[in-house]
Amino acid sequence: GAGVSQSPRYKVAKRGQDVALRCDPISGHVSLFWYQQALGQGPEFLTYFQNEAQLDKSGLPSDRFFAERPEGSVSTLKIQRTQQEDSAVYLCASSFRQGQGGELFFGEGSRLTVL
Amino acid sequence: GQNIDQPTEMTATEGAIVQINCTYQTSGFNGLFWYQQHAGEAPTFLSYNVLDGLEEKGRFSSFLSRSKGYSYLLLKELQMKDSASYLCAVRDGNDYKLSFGAGTTVTVRA
Numbered sequence: 001g002a003g004v005s006q007s008p009r010y011k012v013a014k015r016g017q018d019v020a021l022r023c024d025p026i027s028g029h030v031s032l033f034w035y036q037q038a039l040g041q042g043p044e045f046l047t048y049f050q051n052e053a054q055l056d057k058s059g060l061p062s063d064r065f066f067a068e069r070p071e072g073s074v075s076t077l078k079i080q081r082t083q084q085e086d087s088a089v090y091l092c093a094s095s096f097r098q099g100q101g102g103e104l105f106f107g108e109g110s111r112l113t114v115l
Numbered sequence: 116g117q118n119i120d121q122p123t124e125m126t127a128t129e130g131a132i133v134q135i136n137c138t139y140q141t142s143g144f145n146g147l148f149w150y151q152q153h154a155g156e157a158p159t160f161l162s163y164n165v166l167d168g169l170e171e172k173g174r175f176s177s178f179l180s181r182s183k184g185y186s187y188l189l190l191k192e193l194q195m196k197d198s199a200s201y202l203c204a205v206r207d208g209n210d211y212k213l214s215f216g217a218g219t220t221v222t223v224r225a
Contacts, residue, residue, distance in 0.1 A: 033212075
């Protein structure tokens, strides 16, 4: 596609439910990132994939968070047993290459609200 | 870890100039980025600096001083559509991950 596509755009979950957020990066982009953005804050790094390999998951806040990119394109961020503090916008970004000058292209995000 | 500071809010008049400062303390440095984010939308890339000096791109310019851990984004000839949040982000020595500041909300008034 022309840009990074994320779905759903909006998700309301009851506390304790599991949710899955999908990211379709720009075709051919090697690097894929997930960020969490709370209201009025900048994006916070969650995890990084290079192709299908998850090279960094240091930002995942707990073991309830899990991400995968099995074929090196589409990625899914799964949150189990959601809590109210998980409410945020989850941004996916992709990049053609890593390293200097490799700008990130962001999707519009999935806004998760946990009641 | 990263420590990236930028002002929370700025207000300016249409046609004027606004300068958004960003200071950072990082373990290693591999580039500084500025992104624009309108409410409810995706951040979009504005500029990238890795060497000291000024990078100019139309109405937007970005400056970097690595020795001072300092950057600014200069917005000239402000337009109403420039009202947005501006995010400063630093790539440290790991060569892939961006760490973001909290963003500066710029409001342009007629």
